[in-house]
Amino acid sequence: MSDSLSKLEKRTAYTLVLPAVLLVFAIVLFPIFANVWISFKDIELKDIRIPEPRAKKIVKSISENQSELKIIYKLRNSSLIQEIRNVQFQDKFPTNVSPLNLDSRCNFQSKKVVCNFGNWQAKYRENFEITIQNNNGEVIDKKIIKSQKPILSGKADNPLLTTNFTLENFKKVFYENNFVELLLTTFYFTFFGTIGAIIFGILAAQLVNQNIQGRTYMRGILLFPYVGPVVALAYTWTLLLDPNSGTLNALLVNFNIIEQPINLLGQKYITMSILGFEFKLRLALTTVIFFEIWRYFPLAFLFILARLQAIPQSLYEAAEVDGASPIQKFIYITLPQITAIISILFMIRFIWNFNKFEDIFLLTGGASGTRTLPINVYQQGFAVSDIGMGSAVSIVIVMLLLSFMVIYFRLIGKRANEV
Amino acid sequence: MKFKSLAIFLIISSFFLTCILSIWKIMATLQGLSFTNLNVTPVFLIGILLSLAFVLIGNKINSLIKTFLLSFIFSILYFYLNEASPYWYILGVFLITFFFTSKLKKYSMQSLKEDFISEKIIFDFITLFGIVFFAFVILFPFYIMLVTSFKTQIALLVNPLDFSLDFTKSLTELFKSYFVIFETYNFGRYILISSAVSIGTVIVTLLFAIPAAYAVARLNFFGKNFLSTSILIIYMFPAIVLVIPLYTVFSQFGLRNSIFGLLIVYTATTLPVAIYMLQGYFKSIPKEIEDAGIMDGQNWFGIILRIIIPLSLPAIASVALYVFMIAWNEFLFSLMFLDSPKSFTLSRAIQYLSGDAETPRQYLMAGSVIVTLPVLFIFIYFEKYLVSGLTAGSVKE
Known part of the structure; x- marks a missing residue:
């Protein structure tokens, strides 16, 4: 009895879970595997459409005689590179209408013209004509003829499904793509973006966790950058930082803090000198990192605040009795309580920053030394139109991510249960 | 001292x-x-x-x-x-x-x-x-x-620091950028599309997520643990690696430039978080209430509809708001899948506007204000729900 009950339970569970699982598999997991397939193929953006035979039907009157009409079919192969085999053509006509002259490739049967056009090369074009007449000498309605669309079919290889593979894409990724710089930029961006977001998150959480007036408003305001749409925020920043008429540069020049406007998003390096040491700073990258911090520190803030509010007040009171200073309280009470959440946040943000595309794309488009791996996927796949190469870069991202995750679950994953 | x-x-x-x-x-x-x-x-x-x-x-x-x-x-x-x-x-x-x-x-x-x-x-x-x-x-x-968004291009070129609003101007003059983007750039349509996609995503996500979350929270079945860990791993995976395969497949199936295609992708990417957030809440509902339902002869459909959903409305609300905000703010997929202005979402439309260097910046900012306001409004109004949702789901962006 209980056995059949648990069977029923299982069946119910699968019916409930399956739709969601299938959808996620189709849209999230399948593409990850599909990437592997595409990355080994020499394939470009223009190749991905399956070639189709196409026909455009034009109906013309021949003379005064309305019982005869000429039909021109503009036939073509939609693909510029692939052949279509065994093209079949079919068009229907009203009763009492029959073709006068018929191509040898076609025949007329039960109101239908059926043709066998054989194979069409890439870029194939032909103007195919039929003259039709009404057997009873009546007027043929042009509109009826026009509204009937011809049906074409043919066999073509789906360029995605062919089985010729190549290692070329990966060679290009590693040797012709400035791979080392790409990787370094990605890591700079990811690492400093993550660290910065966490530091500002801790600061903000410390602030809001105190008994200040209006802390709920403060918490709300602090989350604005995180909940705002990235497009709006990125363009506002671009406008703010614009060298020609951006508010920030105009202000700095106005108050004589700088002499010349600085192109914060368009300049790769800036030479700084601190204590006599001159060094080059990756300016555009730094700006993008600051945007990243600005946008994502609220997340860190929220998590750390939730943790801070769970720390028992008695700990601080005891420390007060022992005569601990505010700094000592922070170091010996607060910090140990938030290290676990910080390590989790670090990993989550690290992974997400590593994959960040929109922010950099909207701010710089990957120019001025801000080209990271995700930007490169877009550039290769859609700007250069090399889908195979873009996929290969995606694979590199997935591989790096998987290794991060393994490290994550080895080192910190066990701690996740404690939080 | x-x-x-x-x-x-x-x-x-x-x-x-x-x-x-x-x-x-x-x-x-x-x-x-x-x-x-x-x-x-x-x-x-x-x-x-x-x-x-x-x-x-x-x-x-x-x-x-x-x-x-x-x-x-x-x-x-x-x-x-x-x-x-x-x-x-x-x-x-x-x-x-x-x-x-x-x-x-x-x-x-x-x-x-x-x-x-x-x-x-x-x-x-x-x-x-x-x-x-x-x-x-x-x-x-x-x-x-x-x-x-309230200034004019010329005024900003003359003095880029003067943002003062001239209230002597008529209201139509002051809100000119907004009128222009609605009349010339068709923003009314984009608002409708964005709303349709976001609300549609919320509905479809909830339809898929509520039963699945219930099963994960309550029922025993083979692969349950695997499922709940893979939920967490899946939302670590980035949209950027999905883009090329989805683009090629959507091209072949004619799903590009369609709101339906966008809806599927948004639903699939928000489902893991939604399931994760909901199952946590479902687990906190006392099981005795459901047992009473089973005694009354309810099947699982009845239990979910008459017991689980009414009891977890706050959690469902926070998931709904959260999914709405993700779908409304989403940019990457709308950039990849939408080429025709007929099917643009708001974010994509603003990005398209900015592609033309001639577009005056106040139009761009008026568009930005329009896309930002609903989100900030929802956020301020429902902050409590959203904040608890954000921390509970440990968050997908």
Whole structure:
């Protein structure tokens, strides 16, 4: 009895879970595997459409005689590179209408013209004509003829499904793509973006966790950058930082803090000198990192605040009795309580920053030394139109991510249960 | 000891005052006042005098009179030291100083002798400074976004620092950018599409997620643990690696440029978070209530519909709002899948607008305001739900 009950339970569970699982598999997991397939193929953006035979039907009157009409079919192969085999053509006509002259490739049967056009090369074009007449000498309605669309079919290889593979894409990724710089930029961006977001998150959480007036408003305001749409925020920043008429540069020049406007998003390096040491700073990258911090520190803030509010007040009171200073309280009470959440946040943000595309794309488009791996996927796949190469870069991202995750679950994953 | 803490107090408090007055000056400059000097040093020096006077006077006179008097004297000094400035600006200076001096209340010559007082002073002022800093840094871009949308390109080219609104103009003149983007750039349509996609995503996600979350929370089946861990792993996986395969497959199936295609992708990418958030809440519902339902002869459909859903409305609301915000803000997939202006979402439309270098920036900002306002409105109005959702789901962006 209980056995059949648990069977029923299982069946119910699968019916409930399956739709969601299938959808996620189709849209999230399948593409990850599909990437592997595409990355080994020499394939470009223009190749991905399956070639189709196409026909455009034009109906013309021949003379005064309305019982005869000429039909021109503009036939073509939609693909510029692939052949279509065994093209079949079919068009229907009203009763009492029959073709006068018929191509040898076609025949007329039960109101239908059926043709066998054989194979069409890439870029194939032909103007195919039929003259039709009404057997009873009546007027043929042009509109009826026009509204009937011809049906074409043919066999073509789906360029995605062919089985010729190549290692070329990966060679290009590693040797012709400035791979080392790409990787370094990605890591700079990811690492400093993550660290910065966490530091500002801790600061903000410390602030809001105190008994200040209006802390709920403060918490709300602090989350604005995180909940705002990235497009709006990125363009506002671009406008703010614009060298020609951006508010920030105009202000700095106005108050004589700088002499010349600085192109914060368009300049790769800036030479700084601190204590006599001159060094080059990756300016555009730094700006993008600051945007990243600005946008994502609220997340860190929220998590750390939730943790801070769970720390028992008695700990601080005891420390007060022992005569601990505010700094000592922070170091010996607060910090140990938030290290676990910080390590989790670090990993989550690290992974997400590593994959960040929109922010950099909207701010710089990957120019001025801000080209990271995700930007490169877009550039290769859609700007250069090399889908195979873009996929290969995606694979590199997935591989790096998987290794991060393994490290994550080895080192910190066990701690996740404690939080 | 006392001298050291006094010095620290004077320097830090005056530094803080200088900072907020500088921010006030910057904001005033953006209203078209032609200040060219922040005057940091004199402000800092009279700030020190102000704080010194404050602790020296101590409790000798009524504190309200003291604050008022000191702020007044400070404002007059400031007026003479500063470039010519209108009265509303000085009034602002007075109010800021008044706020500042009332924050000094707890300090006196006696309190400066306490243990760790220097550290406490530093902490107190870092807190104040932090609040001003964070509020300014966060709100400033939003402020610029809003005021730019009310200016004209020419006015901004003449003086890029003058964001003052000219209220003598008629309302149609003032809101011109908004009229233009609705009339010329078809933003009404994009708002409809964005709303349809976002609301559609919320509905479809909930339809898939509620049963699945119920099964994960309540029922025993093979692969359950695998499923709940893979949920977590899946939402670590980034959209950018899905883009190329989805693009090729969607091209072949004719799903590009279709709202339906976008809806599928948004649903699939938000499902893991939605399931994760919901199952956590479902687990907290006492099982006895469901048992009563089973006794009444309800099947699982009845249980979910009549027991689970009514009991978990707050959680469902927070998931719905959260999914709505993700779908509304989403940019990457709409960039990849939508080429035709007929099917643009708001985000994609703004990005398309910016692609034309000739587009005046106030239109861009008006569009940004339109896409931002609904999200901020929802967020402010439902903050409680959303914050609990954000922390519970440990968040997908």
